[in-house]
Every structure is written in C-alpha cells, then in structure tokens.
Amino acid sequence: xxxxxxxxxxxxxxxxxxxxxxxxxxxxxxxxxxxxxxxxxxxxxxxxxxxxxxxxxxxxxxxxxxxxxxxxxxxxxxxxxxxxxxxxxxxxxxxxxxxxxxxxxxxxxxxxxxxxxxxxxxxxxxxxxxxxxxxxxxxxxxxxxxxxxxxxxxxxxxxxxxxxxxxxxxxxxxxxxxxxxxxxxxxxxxxxxxxxxxxxxxxxxxxxxxxxxxxxxxxxxxxxxxxxxxxxxxxxxxxxxxxxxxxxxxxxxxxxxxxxxxxxxxxxxxxxxxxxxxxxxxxxxxxxxxxxxxxxxxxxxxxxxxxxxxxxxxxxxxxxxxxxxxxxxxxxxxxxxxxxxxxxxxxxxxxxxxxxxxxxxxxxxxxxxxxxxxxxxxxxxxxxxxxxxxxxxxxxxxxxxxxxxxxxxxxxxxxxxxxxxxxxxxxxxxxxxxxxxxxxxxxxxxxxxxxxxxx
Numbered sequence: 001x002x003x004x005x006x007x008x009x010x011x012x013x014x015x016x017x018x019x020x021x022x023x024x025x026x027x028x029x030x031x032x033x034x035x036x037x038x039x040x041x042x043x044x045x046x047x048x049x050x051x052x053x054x055x056x057x058x059x060x061x062x063x064x065x066x067x068x069x070x071x072x073x074x075x076x077x078x079x080x081x082x083x084x085x086x087x088x089x090x091x092x093x094x095x096x097x098x099x100x101x102x103x104x105x106x107x108x109x110x111x112x113x114x115x116x117x118x119x120x121x122x123x124x125x126x127x128x129x130x131x132x133x134x135x136x137x138x139x140x141x142x143x144x145x146x147x148x149x150x151x152x153x154x155x156x157x158x159x160x161x162x163x164x165x166x167x168x169x170x171x172x173x174x175x176x177x178x179x180x181x182x183x184x185x186x187x188x189x190x191x192x193x194x195x196x197x198x199x200x201x202x203x204x205x206x207x208x209x210x211x212x213x214x215x216x217x218x219x220x221x222x223x224x225x226x227x228x229x230x231x232x233x234x235x236x237x238x239x240x241x242x243x244x245x246x247x248x249x250x251x252x253x254x255x256x257x258x259x260x261x262x263x264x265x266x267x268x269x270x271x272x273x274x275x276x277x278x279x280x281x282x283x284x285x286x287x288x289x290x291x292x293x294x295x296x297x298x299x300x301x302x303x304x305x306x307x308x309x310x311x312x313x314x315x316x317x318x319x320x321x322x323x324x325x326x327x328x329x330x331x332x333x334x335x336x337x338x339x340x341x342x343x344x345x346x347x348x349x350x351x352x353x354x355x356x357x358x359x360x361x362x363x364x365x366x367x368x369x370x371x372x373x374x375x376x377x378x379x380x381x382x383x384x385x386x387x388x389x390x391x392x393x394x395x396x397x398x399x400x401x402x403x404x405x406x407x408x409x410x411x412x413x414x415x416x417x418x419x420x421x422x423x424x425x426x427x428x429x430x431x432x433x434x435x436x437x438x439x440x441x442x443x444x445x446x447x448x449x450x451x452x453x454x455x
Contacts, residue, residue: 031124031132033088037139043121045080046072048087051100059096061086091127098125116141274417280332281420315436318423318443324451327441328370330421336412336440337363337448338405338426339378345427345445346452360394362452367393375412379405406431413440
C-alpha cells in the first residue's frame, strides 16, 4: 500500500510497521477522531480491547481498568466508546497499545493489501502523517464493498425472481393444459349424460303408459267393488249416522259446559286474588290510618297545617334503613327487586349465577322474618343455565329474550291495584323515575343490601 506521495506504507522501521513515523515533509493534516468512520472506530476498539486484556494493570488507564475483566468481545462491545475516547485523548495509551501488539503479536497489525480497515487503524494508532488519507481510502473502499454487496444482493434477487417467474409460467401452462383437459372431459360427460337422460326418458314414458293402463283396469274393478259394497253399507251407515249425530251433539254440549265452568273458575279465581290483595291493602291502610290518628291526639297538629309542605306519600324515595323498615312493616307491601342492579352492587366479584343464588337466599330470609311479598327480576338474556327457582316466599322472574328486566319491573309496579304499597329496590335512575310515577316507593340498592346484611 502506498502513501499519498507514492511511497510504500507502512514505512519500514525495523518492526511490524506500527512505529511512529513522525511528521515529515508533505504530511497531511492530523486525523479528526470525532470524524472517523464507524468501521475504523470499531477496528480501533477491537485492537485496544485485545491489548487492554493482556496489559499489566499499571499500563491500563484508570478509566479502562474495569473493562480489563471482561472478555475481548464483550470488552469491545460494551466499552467501545470508552476505548476509542481514551485512544483519542491519550497518545501514551496509543503507544502502549502499539507496543503491546509489536511485542506479543508481531506482524498481526502489518497492513495487508486487501484490509483497508486494518491499514487505517494502524495508521491512526501510529500517528502516521498520511493517516487521514488512509482513513479516507478505507471509507471509500468500505462504501465500494457495500455497493458491491448491494449489487450482488440485487442480482441474486433478480435471479431468484427469474427462476420464480419461470416456475410460475410453467405452472400456468400446466394449469391451462389441465383446464383444457377438464373441459374436454366435462363435454364428454355431458354428452354421455344427455344420452342416458334420453334413454331414461323413453323408458319412463313406456312405464307411465303401462301404469295408466293398469290404473284404468284397477279403477274399473274398484268401482265395481265399491258399488257392491256401497249397497251393503248404505243401511248400516244410515243407522250409524243417526247415532253419531246424537253423540256429537252430546259431546259438543258437554265440552261447552266444561269450558264455561273452567272460564268461570279462572275468572272467579282472578277476581278473588285481586279482591284479596285489595282487601289486604285496604286493611293495612286502615290500620296505618288508625295508628296515625291515635298518635295525633285526635286532630291535626299546627305543624301539619303549614302550607307548602307535605309528608311521605306513595312515589317517594326511601333513603335510610329506618324508612325501609317502616315500609316493610306495612301490611300487604310488595317488594320488587332489580336483581342484577342489587347483586352487582353488593358482591360484584362473584359470577352471575352465584350472585343470583346469594341474593335470593337473603331475600328469602327477609320474607320469612317480615312476611312481605318479594319479587326479584333478573335479565334473562345472558342466562345459559336453568333459572333459579323461588323459595320461601320469593318469586324469581327472568325477562324474555329481547325484553329488558327494567321493563318487567315497570310492568309489575303498574299491574298492582291502586292503594297497595309497592317498593322497588334499584339504583337505576330511569327505573326509579318511572315506578315513582306509577305511585311506587323506591329504595337504593345499597340500603336494601344494608338491611339484608343486618339480618
């Protein structure tokens, strides 16, 4: 390898070619360490990492001593910036690295004709006056090698694409040939099927003609037999007809009587249930009114006559346990529970099936203690197992597919007779507003859960 002036490089100095050549006439400008190509910096870091690992500890700079314990590969990878920074800052460290290589591995840093990176690293370490030119040549050669690699890769891709194109063309030709063969086979099968259909059609027409002849003969025989049989059955049929008419009339009359009795029983039962609920409601209202009159001392108090104020009435909200207990104590009260609204408020960590079981069990205990009618409504859209059955005074309902549980609750509140106290347990604002317009009381889910937890 030659320097910028045509002389051989590295200069012969009796060693491996890494001795400082010193400045000389025609020397180029000094190497800019911060502008060294990445490949040259990496080669310098590898060279320094190899030397640092075998140097005496006293010759290793203090900032690099912790790297001496690493393997050479790990030392160059993790400590590359520190090694190149120390090489750039310390001429003594550069000289120590060069001296170690000349002493322990003579000839390994001798510049090879085809190793531009090694030549550039050796020139930089030896402070060669032509180091900048050698580094620039290494950078250009690296760029040339990269471009050649990209060209070779592109040519390789072109060859692969050419092979793939030839393969696809062959497959296309084969597919076309198979398509032609399949078309010919299809046409042959079509013609064969046409012949078979024609033959079968002729056989079918012959069979149809034979069947028509046989049917005509059978029909004549049947008519003759029927005429003979009709004469024998005529008298019997007349007698049976008269008896059948009488029997049908009797059956129809009995069915009409039974239907009328069933309808009357169902209507009477429904009327009795409504009447019973109304009587219970009126009785509870009368008892409550009597208690209030007894507590009132025989007449209204002055505070009861203040204008612009009113007491609790149907459609009010119950916000505390005391109000809930007072309403549950009213006779014939009907408690309607928004199932999932209450269960997801009280125990959201449980699966839905366990939530339903737990809530129904607590409501059953409340019904047993207070003697109130309780109906709990769940959304039936997500129920995939058998619905939970009510127990001990609790009615469990599931909404039909496409129907919200909120709508079922509204219908339940609206179906009760006027005057019967109805209490809806939910925290759904829309449901609360709608049931209160129907005259029902409302209680938040948290208050009901507190009452259930109290036992």
